Amino acid sequence: MKVAIVHDWLVVSGGAEKVLQQIIECFPNADIFTLVDFLEDRTCIKGRPVQSSFIQKLPFAKKRYRGYLPLMPLAIEQIDLSGYDLVISSSYAVAKGVLTGPDQLHVSYVHSPIRYAWDLQHQYLKESGLSKGFKSILARILLHYIRGWDARSANGVDYLIANSHFIARRIKKAYQRESTVIYPPVDVRSLSVRAQKDDFYLTASRMVPYKRIDMIVRAFSMTPERRLVVIGDGPDMEKVKAVAGPNVQIMGYQSFEVLRDHMQRARAFVYAAEEDFGISIIEAQACGTPVITYGKGGALETVIGMPRERPTGVFFQEQSAEALVDAVERFERNSHLFDPNVCRENAERFSTEKFKASLSAFIEVRLARFRSETAVAPRPARSETPATVTRIGEASNAEERVAVRHQ
Known part of the structure; x- marks a missing residue:
């Protein structure tokens, strides 16, 4: 059986690439x-060769590949997968839009429908400075086109997998399709518990607007008696530095080993984004x-919040510095509840x-069902009994209606 795995783009190694890595481990011979x-760290693809689209060769594609969004639906449709029996797409943009035929099974692991084309469009336009003006009009027209293509391309997928119940609801809203939830993989074996915690809070993320790192830093700057360590880099770095007080340590990008050490020692991990899952x-x-963490999105499925029994975290319901300060205070008042x-x-x-195990079992069952449904049914043997014509009643317009009955 020939298997193809399709991923949106390979530029940095993030959460979606961790999922891709495990899909490849399930199907090690897949193309x-x-x-x-443009991926430098090839760990997630096991050093395997990758076939890319024509966008790879366009000017400035390495740094400005997102600018080719208008061409992405066309580009993904030009990838020829006609020689494959099973196609698995890992999609948060256009990967699920690859073209497959009726004799091919296409399973798509959907990290999310295209966020900035659906319910997060207005937030995206605002954060990108595209709320008004001619560029805003062009962006809205483009996203309207992308939204229509995205909905249509979902019809070409045989089975949809969502990375959380939150995303399953988004899939239902956008595509009117049901999906099966399989949570993304987390390498918990590489992490170990440290019961003794140090007196600091930690946040770690790429510094982009929706992560709200500046809000977290502002909240801790309002409470100078609490220490915050920030790990990560990105476009909002200067914005974050501008609101940081002396009790906030901004470390920038760090290796996983450094991040792991701080995660093990931190009093609590602070997160303010609305995530699909949140590895x-x-x-x-x-x-x-x-x-x-912010009490919306995938976090509601991965964190046991107070006042439930055996809690693992505290939620705040508004993305504001004041709401976060209140959540930290609630955490400190109830710190004895956290084991x-x-x-x-x-x-x-x-x-x-x-x-x-879940992904392999899911695909195995669907593949068996697909093969059964697409198997060519044997034609019934032709009867050697001659047919007789039987008059069954008076016909209209002076014509006789007849039925052919095999005896």
Whole structure:
């Protein structure tokens, strides 16, 4: 059986690429396709060769590949997968739009429908400075086109997998399709619990607007008695530095080893984004570290919030510095309720082993069903009994209606 795996683009190694890595482990002989491949760390693809689209060769594609969004639907449709029996797409943009035939099974692991084309369009336009003006009009027209294509391309997928129940609801809203939830893999084996915590809070993320790192820093700057460590880099770095008080340590980008060490030692991990799933939230819990996070999106499925029994975190309901300060205070008043081993136990629900077992079983069952449905049914043997014509009644317009009956 020939298998193809399609991923949107390979530029940096993030959460979606961790999922891709485990899909490849499930299907180690699969061929890999993507729009552009500029990945330096090849760990997630096991050093395998990757076939890219024509966008790879366009000017400035390495740094400005997102600018070719208008061409991405066309580009993904030009990838020829006609020689494959099973196609697995890992999609948060256009990967699920690859063209497949009726004799091919296409399973798509959907990290999310294109966020900036659907319910997050207005937030995206605002954060990109495209709320008004001629460029705003062009952006809205483009997103309207992308939205229509995205909905149509969902019809070409045989089975949809969502990375959370939150995304399953978004899929239902956007595509009017049901999906099966298989949570993304988290390498909890590489993380260990440290029961003794140091007196600092940690946040770690790429510094982009929707992550709200500046809001977290502002909240801790309002409470100088609490120490915050910030790990990560990105376009909002200067904005974050501008609001940081002396109690905030901004470390920039750090290796996973440094991040892991801080996750293990932190009093709590702080997160303010509305995420589809949120792998770093799970990683913190795998280190035995409670989480203080925005109570919306995938976090509601991965964190056991107060006042539930055996909590692993605290939610705040508004993305504001004041709401976060209140959540930290609630955490400190109830810190005795948080058990590092309970946090670890909760994180183990999302292990790589469970992901691979669930994905493999899902595809195995659907593949067997697909083969059964597409098998050519044998033609019934032709009867050697001569047919007779029987008059069954008076016909209109002076014509006789007859029925052919095999005796």
